[in-house]
Amino acid sequence: MDKKSKTKRTFALSATVLTLFTLFAVSAAVFTLVATGVITIGQEAVAQQSGGTIKGKVNSPWVSRYPAMVYVDKVPGQFPAPKQNPHMGQKGLVFDPHVMGVLEGSTVDFTNDDTVAHNVSSPPGSAKVFNLGLYGVGVTKTVTFDKLGEVPLLCSVHPEMSAFVLVLQNPYFALTDKSGNFEIKDVPPGSYQLKAWDEKLKEVSQGVVVESGKTATVEFKDLQKR
Numbered sequence: 001m002d003k004k005s006k007t008k009r010t011f012a013l014s015a016t017v018l019t020l021f022t023l024f025a026v027s028a029a030v031f032t033l034v035a036t037g038v039i040t041i042g043q044e045a046v047a048q049q050s051g052g053t054i055k056g057k058v059n060s061p062w063v064s065r066y067p068a069m070v071y072v073d074k075v076p077g078q079f080p081a082p083k084q085n086p087h088m089g090q091k092g093l094v095f096d097p098h099v100m101g102v103l104e105g106s107t108v109d110f111t112n113d114d115t116v117a118h119n120v121s122s123p124p125g126s127a128k129v130f131n132l133g134l135y136g137v138g139v140t141k142t143v144t145f146d147k148l149g150e151v152p153l154l155c156s157v158h159p160e161m162s163a164f165v166l167v168l169q170n171p172y173f174a175l176t177d178k179s180g181n182f183e184i185k186d187v188p189p190g191s192y193q194l195k196a197w198d199e200k201l202k203e204v205s206q207g208v209v210v211e212s213g214k215t216a217t218v219e220f221k222d223l224q225k226r
């Protein structure tokens with residue numbers, strides 16, 4: 001091998017090593033930046049700052065029997081449905097839970113844990129109109145809730161059975177306790193409308209500002225019967 005071609009080869013080899021090293025260094029730097037949250041990828045870009053809490057009360061005697069769902073309306077970002085299906089049980093001729101919030105796109109398992117057959121459906125005009133037909137004990141049927149809004153649940157065999165699925169855009173929601181208190185944690189900082197839904201009351205809305213690490217307090221009062 002002459003000296004010229006040897007130099008050429010050494011140069012080519014050095015260039016390759018340098019390129020590989022540069023690629024490695026850049027990848028490592030990008031990885032570190034992503035891992036430490038300095039830069040973000042895709043839709044996760046919004047929620048880097050730690051969230052705040054919204055706490056308060058829905059002031060109505062109705063909520064002691066009929067819990068209200070308090071939820072943050074329209075939070076920027078995408079909130080994919082959970083991989084594990086939420087569950088709506090039927091036992092002792094009662095739906096359990098009575099009010100269930102689910103993310104848009106969620107598929108809910110409707111189990112029959114009772115001793116009799118049920119026929120779960122929702123009325124016309126619901127955010128999801130469906131009819132599961134009559135099905136027996138131990139059977140599970142599923143419904144995918146692909147549109148935001150209220151879905152009353154009925155059973156055509158047992159008119160006394162009633163429940164509600166609320167299809168929501170984001171996971172920042174909470175049911176009130178018997179006294180009407182609620183708490184929603186880890187809400188991304190921002191300015192929102194907070195809504196209170198109740199099967200017996202007209203839906204109401206109030207502005208709320210959520211700041212990182214702080215608690216905002218909201219009280220809903222003077223609620224009107226539906």
Ligand SMILES: [Cu+2]
Nearest residue numbers: 118155157158
């Ligand atoms: Cu039934």
